[in-house]
Amino acid sequence: MRRISTRLADGRELLYFDSEVTAASTDRSTVFDSRDLEVTATASEIRHDALLDEWVAIASHRQGRTHLPPADQCPLCPSGGGRQTEVPAEDYDVVVFENRFPSFASRVDPAAELPETDERRPGLGRCEVVCFTSDHDTPMSRLPPERIRLVLDAWVDRSADLAALPFVEQVFVFENRGEEIGVTLGHPHGQIYGYPFVTPRTQLMAQAARRHRERTGRDLYADQLARELADGCRIVTSSQHWVAYVPFAARWPVEVHLQPRRAVPDLPSLDAAVRDDFPHVYLDVLRAMDSLYDAPLPYISAWHQAPVRVDRDLVSLHLEVFSIKRAASKLKFLAGSESGMGAFVNDIAPEQIAATLRAALPR
């Protein structure tokens, strides 16, 4: 893998992650972004919601962001034919760059600078876009395993870099796929958020793991994995280093967790053998999901990592992939119970969806 860091016209960082083959044949040093690109003002702030004791980001500059452009105006495709996109190169394997419309940024608009209080702070952080392929029409689920492996290298690299930023408390690697969940760009891509706080959900996870350790002396994630392996009926697939299962108390009509057999806090802590093993399990799961309704499944794929500075012995790395699609033509909406009370009602039994996914595994 070759990693080259460069800058876009407005100063944002862009990184190429090239395979050995591409690296041998492609010179990135002569390519640069010649667009006349204004620096986007980022006026994001975070506010403390006292009723829930949680931080909320207010990022009103994002309202004007690019929304479902036609494929021939895709900003994530390579540049070429006289058209300049976010990626100056004529082709690429995997590319990562700072989001032009970030929820959090390392440079905050001085005009919007606020006095820091207990209640509001500037929205410092970093938001990156990860393009999985230069091919607009090939989703993650149809990429070859070697490409997923390269994407994983990029995720690891970015997780380590963002964790090193002094204002970042947690790094979140994720992919939103499908217009049904609000994806505004069709090109296969994911995102990385470096948050200036530990997210509400990760705080809950750390709290639950801490109570479990105090009560039993054991690790919650190891216990959960052992329990799923013992039950067996919700396992979708597994390999030497990974287990994919529908969790006992799944919230979503389709929900699969991918967990390494040996607990680690985050992506950079995975050793080479575990990384090499990942693409096969992940592709099997994604392809089984895509075959559920004879249509690409809209999904959110969310890497849970331990916070950067705290509770690193409590929260273990795992990937949660879930979909709001509950039937060929029906979506699960987060309505009153979920959005109002945080109480999920799942219309599909976890054991049933696990069996359906097992039957849909590629052979």
Place this chain on the structure above:
Amino acid sequence: MRRISTRLADGRELLYFDSEVTAASTDRSTVFDSRDLEVTATASEIRHDALLDEWVAIASHRQGRTHLPPADQCPLCPSGGGRQTEVPAEDYDVVVFENRFPSFASRVDPAAELPETDERRPGLGRCEVVCFTSDHDTPMSRLPPERIRLVLDAWVDRSADLAALPFVEQVFVFENRGEEIGVTLGHPHGQIYGYPFVTPRTQLMAQAARRHRERTGRDLYADQLARELADGCRIVTSSQHWVAYVPFAARWPVEVHLQPRRAVPDLPSLDAAVRDDFPHVYLDVLRAMDSLYDAPLPYISAWHQAPVRVDRDLVSLHLEVFSIKRAASKLKFLAGSESGMGAFVNDIAPEQIAATLRAALPR
């Protein structure tokens, strides 16, 4: 107000809440449900999610529920013209009945009965449907204040009744409005859930209020209201007994909280003057919301009440009304950050939406 309890053909309870005028002219004792209605099997259970220490409901019998029927087959319209609906009467003011496809029920299918463990329990509880009007095409926001007052009477009555059930820990009164948030029946109606657990969000609220009290000796809700009144810039409207404001750390592009000036734990604790005052403030807010985009705004309206048995001095009654609509043709989706990490990113500044709503208030 006249309240009459009766039974549907399959044994579910139905209650008429009639205005004085209707009560004087309508005899409900001769009307009954003559449908040949099978008792629906309810195989709902709740499962403990150890990673978050939260309960999740699994209600797989709900998959077959009625989904967007045409208006002439609406099950919430009155019966008549040879067609029998869920409401046997030929007309009604406000009617409440047990949901035919409940997430929680007081009778659980014996075939699905489970041994109670720390991890799974039968989904005991109660789910009710509240029809605000017999008129299929008049939404809550266009009903007269007297009707809202009658709906409030029904909410109070049902909150008290459900709280008295031995297996109910929390009562949640809410309305989902609009296909954009997954409403499956167009008729103006809301729902009531009696949960067999304290919901995750209410647990967080109680925890935040407890810490605030320990730290300051004061009530969190009173302090928040005082702070919003002092700031002023996010107040939408107010009356003698109610204040409507966009909260400082709003999560949603449109979000308004209605809070009584004097803190009470739940709807039954509101005294008559405060109840009488509510419809005017609520209608002002709903009508301002509907005028934002020249189209009925999809929204979730969620009554937060204290749990039935615990923390009644910590969680105060308030109504949270919010919408996922962030522009005339754009929705806010709960994608990676919100659904994966519980970290909300709001693209609209709370002060801005408050000003817009104030300008849109009916005069």
